[in-house]
Amino acid sequence: MGDDRSDWSGEERLGDLRKEIDTIDRELVALLNRRAKCSLEVGETKKGAGDCIFKPKREMQVMERLLVQTDVLPEQHLRAIYREIFSSSRKLQRPQRVAYLGPEGTFSYFAGVEFLGHCADYLPQNDIEGVFRSVASGESGLGIVPLENSLHGTVGQSLDLFLRFGVRIQSELFCKISHNVMGRVKDLASVKRVYSHPQPLAQCARWLRSNLPSAGLVPVESTAAAARRAMSDPEGVAIGHIQLAQLFDLDVMVRSIEDLPDNWTRFVVIGRGKETGLANDKTSLLFTVPDKSGALSSMLDAFTRHGINLKKLESRPMRGEKWKYVFFVDLECDLEHEEYRDVMADLEANCLTLRVLGSYPAGPSLDVSAEDGAETPQP
Numbered sequence: 350m351g352d353d354r355s356d357w358s359g360e361e362r363l364g365d366l367r368k369e370i371d372t373i374d375r376e377l378v379a380l381l382n383r384r385a386k387c388s389l390e391v392g393e394t395k396k397g398a399g400d401c402i403f404k405p406k407r408e409m410q411v412m413e414r415l416l417v418q419t420d421v422l423p424e425q426h427l428r429a430i431y432r433e434i435f436s437s438s439r440k441l442q443r444p445q446r447v448a449y450l451g452p453e454g455t456f457s458y459f460a461g462v463e464f465l466g467h468c469a470d471y472l473p474q475n476d477i478e479g480v481f482r483s484v485a486s487g488e489s490g491l492g493i494v495p496l497e498n499s500l501h502g503t504v505g506q507s508l509d510l511f512l513r514f515g516v517r518i519q520s521e522l523f524c525k526i527s528h529n530v531m532g533r534v535k536d537l538a539s540v541k542r543v544y545s546h547p548q549p550l551a552q553c554a555r556w557l558r559s560n561l562p563s564a565g566l567v568p569v570e571s572t573a574a575a576a577r578r579a580m581s582d583p584e585g586v587a588i589g590h591i592q593l594a595q596l597f598d599l600d601v602m603v604r605s606i607e608d609l610p611d612n613w614t615r616f617v618v619i620g621r622g623k624e625t626g627l628a629n630d631k632t633s634l635l636f637t638v639p640d641k642s643g644a645l646s647s648m649l650d651a652f653t654r655h656g657i658n659l660k661k662l663e664s665r666p667m668r669g670e671k672w673k674y675v676f677f678v679d680l681e682c683d684l685e686h687e688e689y690r691d692v693m694a695d696l697e698a699n700c701l702t703l704r705v706l707g708s709y710p711a712g713p714s715l716d717v718s719a720e721d722g723a724e725t726p727q728p
């Protein structure tokens with residue numbers, strides 16, 4: 350019959366297309382290997398020069414160029430593919446551990462994987478200090494730490510740790526945070542206990558009051574630890590990242606229960622190296638000023654004089670010297686670039702001490718709360 354004939358030609362077409370895909374895949378693997386060989390050579394050059402492996406600005410420039418070129422392949426797909434190509438490329442140059450606030454399944458973990466890809470070896474730490482220590486000692490090449498939250502402000506502990514460890518900010522990223530109820534309980538009415546880190550419990554307080562008014566709230570050390578508890582409690586649920594359900598074999602009972610949905614955390618990638626050459630978008634500084642009238646404003650005036658936009662200003666107590674403070678600032682310029690040499694001299698003349706915490710590209714916004722980790726545009 351005519352239908353058979355059209356099926357047959359459909360099959361023939363399918364066969365041709367699959368042959369074409371097989372040929373393209375062979376070419377792709379050959380090209381990926383060619384790229385990997387180049388990257389290995391770049392790695393050798395870096396080793397000779399004592400340069401760092403991770404070059405976020407270069408990766409962003411490569412990505413931007415490719416996005417202009419893409420056709421049917423959507424931007425998100427190309428970004429996801431290249432995140433893994435970069436991840437493999439870095440690992441080939443030098444296997445690098447990435448320290449994070451563990452265990453696996455925390456928001457820090459997902460932020461790391463979404464940004465640095467699956468080829469890195471992720472090393473869980475018990476606390477943020479462990480992340481700084483692991484990077485400073487050379488045990489890990491990179492570390493990922495939360496720096497501030499759009500609703501709750503600065504993570505003071507992270508800023509304070511910069512005073513104790515000589516690490517540098519290599520890159521930043523903004524992650525959308527969303528919370529979900531997961532467990533092995535048949536319905537919400539049967540829930541007796543809610544496990545989570547104190548932060549998510551606070552961020553979902555209104556929902557918990559209206560929907561689980563008689564359940565006990567049990568604060569634990571992380572959202573991943575909460576999921577582990579929910580796994581063995583037939584009347585308990587965990588609140589955390591949606592992928593915890595898969596990791597700990599839990600059912601997702603209610604999604605996105607945070608009281609305020611536009612909840613973003615800014616993470617930074619820390620390392621020991623200093624990227625050279627490419628002009629970055631931002632610089633983080635910490636400085637101290639003399640204890641006298643006008644000292645801080647003379648520093649701020651210097652930024653104004655040079656037309657530098659201040660993105661953030663925060664003061665923290667100076668360790669071991671009570672009622673003295675250190676100032677953290679984020680600037681919208683690459684203060685380490687040669688063109689800012691005079692500016693740097695001017696700033697140094699107006700303060701007691703000054704340390705550059707790092708110059709880095711303005712970070713992407715990643716929706717790490719999504720089941721498949723899709724990226725979203727800047728908030």
Ligand SMILES: C=C(O[C@@H]1C=C(C(=O)O)C=C[C@H]1O)C(=O)O
Nearest residue numbers: 388391402403404407408435438
């Ligand atoms: C290849 C390099 O090293 C790393 C890998 C990159 C890549 O695969 O394109 C880009 C920047 C670096 O993070 C490089 O520095 O050019």
